[in-house]
Amino acid sequence: MSAIPRTVSRVLRTPARARARAVASPLRPSSPIAIITAIRTAQTEAAPSALKTPPPPSFQNAHAPQTPSSKPATPTQATTDLSTHPLIQTLRRDPTLKETRPHLTMPAHLRPAHFVAGTLSGETKLTSAPYMFLSHQTPSHQAPPQAQRSEETDSAPRQSRAITVFHAGRDMCGHPGYIHGGFLSVMFDEVFAHCVSQSFRSGTGMTANLNVDFRKPALPGRVYVLRAETVKVEGRKAWVEGTMRMMPAARTGGEEEGVLVAEARALFIEPKFAESMVPVYRN
Structure with a gap:
């Protein structure tokens, strides 16, 4: 012992x-x-x-959100006063167009969950609610004299067009200094949906396919104009085509000075259950 x-x-x-x-x-x-x-x-x-010796970093710590910069991002001029752009002033003088900002008139409880009005909205992203100008035209063979119009004729599908003006911020890039093509595709899809809403009795259409051809690089901090038009309507189907142009950095000149960055075409279908859907795109 x-x-x-x-x-x-x-x-x-x-x-x-x-x-x-x-x-x-x-x-x-x-x-x-x-x-x-x-x-x-x-x-x-x-x-x-x-x-x-500090403990090894965990997966959660490695991907923890970073502390935001103490200096807030400064909104661009386009963010605060897009309505003064010469293009919008020109569109406002067209009596055949109806001005609207659909993301601002959308029901407030729907806006946060909406991809464009909510997720992509911000002072460095889609910096302000896009301005939209809508115009619909009834084909001549569907436009009888006023006295002979019936309820069925008044609710007939109509061809339509839409013009949208928006500003893309610096956080919408893919490669640094160039706007992500996916964002441009989303904007085509968004505006096309508003455009065909005028062509369906229910006011609702869903994307069946969307094809985008990119022509020139798109730059952040610029104003864009997107033109869309329904070129054909058959029952619950509507075909839409459109172009997107990047306006010059200086707010001078007309739309013809813009650079064509993309073209697109799509097929939209009015779902059979459209009446039960929330009418987001009715105008």
Whole structure:
């Protein structure tokens, strides 16, 4: 019984270098010297390292949201006063067009969940609610004299067109300095849907297919004009075509000075359950 205390006392008096050699040398697992020396050496060396070494980053910490910059982003002139753009002033003088800002007139409870009006809206993204000008035309063979119009004729599908003006901020890029093509495609789809809403009795159409041809790079911080027109309506189907132009940085000149950045065409279908859907695109 007295052998163990003497062994412990001997170990405590042994210099640290000697204890290190003892740990490095192969000792029998049952040796009291090996056991006690290993325990004390591990405790002495592990305690400081536990205090100095930070824990490894977890997946959650590595992807934690970064602290926003203390300097807020400054809205561009287009964000605060897009209505003064010469193009919008020209469109307002056209008596055949009806001006609207559908994302602002959308029911408030729908706006946060809407991809364009909610997710893409922001001072560095889609910097302000787009301006939209709508015009619908009834084909001549469907336009009898006023006295002969019936309820069925008045509700007949109509061809329509839409012109939208919007500003794209700096956070809508794919490659740095160039607007993401997916954003342009979304804007085509959004405006096309508004356009065909005039061609369906229910006021609702869903995208069956959308084809976009990109012509020139689109730049952030610019004003864009998107023109759409229903070129054919057959029952619950409507075909739409459109172009998108990037306006010059300086607010001078007309639309003809804009750069054609993309063209698109799409097929929309009025769903059979359209009457049960929320009428987001009715105007």
